[in-house]
Amino acid sequence: MLDIRYLRDNLDEAEARIKSRGEGYTLAGFRDLDEKKRKLLYANEALKAEKNRFSDEIAKVKDKSSVQPQIEAMRATSQLIKQQDEELKQLDEELRMFLLTVPNLPGAATPLGRSEADNVEIRRWGTPPTPDFSPKPHWEVGEALRILDFETGAKLTGARFTLYRGAGARLERALANFMLDLHTGEHGYMEMLPPFMVNRDSMTGTGQLPKFEDDLFKMEGMEYFLIPTAEVPITNIHRDEILKGGDLPIRYVAHTPCFRKEAGSYGKDTRGLIRQHQFNKVELVAFSRPDDSCAEMERLLGNAERVLQLLGIHYRVMALCSGDIGFSAAQTYDIEVWLPGQQTFREISSCSNFGDFQARRAGIRFRDGEKGKPEFVHTLNGSGLAVGRTVVAILENYQQADGSVIIPLPLRPYMGGMERITL
RNA sequence: GGAGAGAUGGCCGAGAGGCCGAAGGCGCUCGCCUGCUAAGCGAGUAUAUUGGGAAACCGGUAUCGAGGGUUCGAAUCCCUCUCUCUCCGCCA
Numbered sequence: 001m002l003d004i005r006y007l008r009d010n011l012d013e014a015e016a017r018i019k020s021r022g023e024g025y026t027l028a029g030f031r032d033l034d035e036k037k038r039k040l041l042y043a044n045e046a047l048k049a050e051k052n053r054f055s056d057e058i059a060k061v062k063d064k065s066s067v068q069p070q071i072e073a074m075r076a077t078s079q080l081i082k083q084q085d086e087e088l089k090q091l092d093e094e095l096r097m098f099l100l101t102v103p104n105l106p107g108a109a110t111p112l113g114r115s116e117a118d119n120v121e122i123r124r125w126g127t128p129p130t131p132d133f134s135p136k137p138h139w140e141v142g143e144a145l146r147i148l149d150f151e152t153g154a155k156l157t158g159a160r161f162t163l164y165r166g167a168g169a170r171l172e173r174a175l176a177n178f179m180l181d182l183h184t185g186e187h188g189y190m191e192m193l194p195p196f197m198v199n200r201d202s203m204t205g206t207g208q209l210p211k212f213e214d215d216l217f218k219m220e221g222m223e224y225f226l227i228p229t230a231e232v233p234i235t236n237i238h239r240d241e242i243l244k245g246g247d248l249p250i251r252y253v254a255h256t257p258c259f260r261k262e263a264g265s266y267g268k269d270t271r272g273l274i275r276q277h278q279f280n281k282v283e284l285v286a287f288s289r290p291d292d293s294c295a296e297m298e299r300l301l302g303n304a305e306r307v308l309q310l311l312g313i314h315y316r317v318m319a320l321c322s323g324d325i326g327f328s329a330a331q332t333y334d335i336e337v338w339l340p341g342q343q344t345f346r347e348i349s350s351c352s353n354f355g356d357f358q359a360r361r362a363g364i365r366f367r368d369g370e371k372g373k374p375e376f377v378h379t380l381n382g383s384g385l386a387v388g389r390t391v392v393a394i395l396e397n398y399q400q401a402d403g404s405v406i407i408p409l410p411l412r413p414y415m416g417g418m419e420r421i422t423l
Numbered sequence: 424g425g426a427g428a429g430a431u432g433g434c435c436g437a438g439a440g441g442c443c444g445a446a447g448g449c450g451c452u453c454g455c456c457u458g459c460u461a462a463g464c465g466a467g468u469a470u471a472u473u474g475g476g477a478a479a480c481c482g483g484u485a486u487c488g489a490g491g492g493u494u495c496g497a498a499u500c501c502c503u504c505u506c507u508c509u510c511c512g513c514c515a
Binding site for chain 1: 433441442470472473474483484485494495496
């Protein structure tokens with residue numbers, strides 16, 4: 001949510017910055033609505049002040065019958081106030097919905113651009129493997145080793161669900177544990193295990209609602225939603241709280257399943273693990289002081305990159321352009337791993353700085369000392385990493401000519417010492 | 424699923440139609456005092472929104488779990504909902 005006072009004072013600038021996301025976003029109508037509401041509010045509060053004054057006076061009067069005519073008059077005033085309250089409520093709701101559907105302003109560090117094609121490569125790490133055979137896509141590797149079973153996943157549930165078997169299931173678990181240990185042990189994050197369903201307030205706080213309800217799985221007959229990412233429950237931990245300035249930055253890590261409808265991606269990535277309705281992810285979330293969020297962003301990105309570096313997998317970092325960043329984000333870096341089986345880079349992590357956009361929606365503030373003014377924190381998060389896609393990266397990068405897959409060194413303790421997955 | 428109890432400021436806790444944005448305590452901040460520490464004394468200590476002001480600040484309104492109702496007036500009375508706790512049943 002944008003600052004309503006910023007919008008009042010800088011509407012043209014805000015409009016221009018929103019437009020850099022692409023067409024379809026406009027702030028038209030805001031000014032009229034806002035002024036209409038404030039005008040009514042002013043009249044309404046004047047009436048209430050009068051009512052309060054009168055009520056105070058009548059409390060002191062012993063003989064109530066002597067002020068009977070005034071009481072009659074106030075009864076009418078009360079009715080009028082009630083009517084205005086009703087109108088105000090509607091205007092407020094209209095204004096609120098408007099504000100909740102306006103995306104964040106792209107930050108200064110975000111390159112301008114229209115689409116994915118305008119994203120800027122920041123750096124590459126490592127080198128792609130150079131096998132002397134033709135590497136296969138992970139679904140072929142996984143099926144041949146009988147560690148990924150897409151057919152049974154479809155039988156159990158449907159398309160975009162997968163059954164992991166044996167060493168495949170173990171690999172997923174090993175990766176999650178490896179990442180959690182790294183982030184808690186070396187990067188200073190506190191591990192959290194949140195509910196996998198959240199309510200409407202939480203979804204609104206991080207920006208999934210009200211605009212993107214179609215992307216979410218919702219419980220039948222209940223206002224609960226399956227989380228599309230741990231970002232939602234973890235960021236909302238501090239919803240409607242005023243944190244101590246000295247406690248910032250706060251860093252949490254959580255390993256959770258993520259549930260996404262993937263509406264609108266029919267026919268895309270239908271094979272393999274890349275696009276599933278359910279997948280696991282280790283998510284990094286940070287709450288920082290506004291001045292520190294840029295540095296925190298780089299730190300968080302580095303923490304995510306570290307996972308791939310330790311696993312020895314080639315990747316590149318992309319700065320997403322204004323036309324490609326998500327609704328709530330001011331700035332986003334994607335980490336893309338090299339997938340030799342598909343001869344392409346694929347997103348494995350997305351790290352974003354939301355500025356105060358989520359904090360304002362969710363009411364997450366901090367205060368210095370005891371008498372400082374509460375101020376909105378900045379929120380950040382990033383995958384560290386998407387576990388399923390890391391399995392993909394390992395299968396494709398560490399596959400051998402004989403169809404087996406070497407297990408990267410740091411993972412072996414988590415695999416009970418296993419060095420290689422064979423049939 | 425059945426029965427009951429509760430929800431008040433950073434925390435504890437009073438209040439039972441007007442004198443209540445809310446006693447008292449704890450905590451915290453500032454000042455005083457005392458070789459240090461502890462104790463003591465004094466003052467202060469919510470949030471949002473809106474109007475005025477360059478600002479310091481001043482005023483209005485709202486907020487006692489949420490929403491509705493009664494009333495000139497509600498933390499207080501009535502209704503609905505949510506959440507928490509206790510007991511019983513069921514259950515990983």
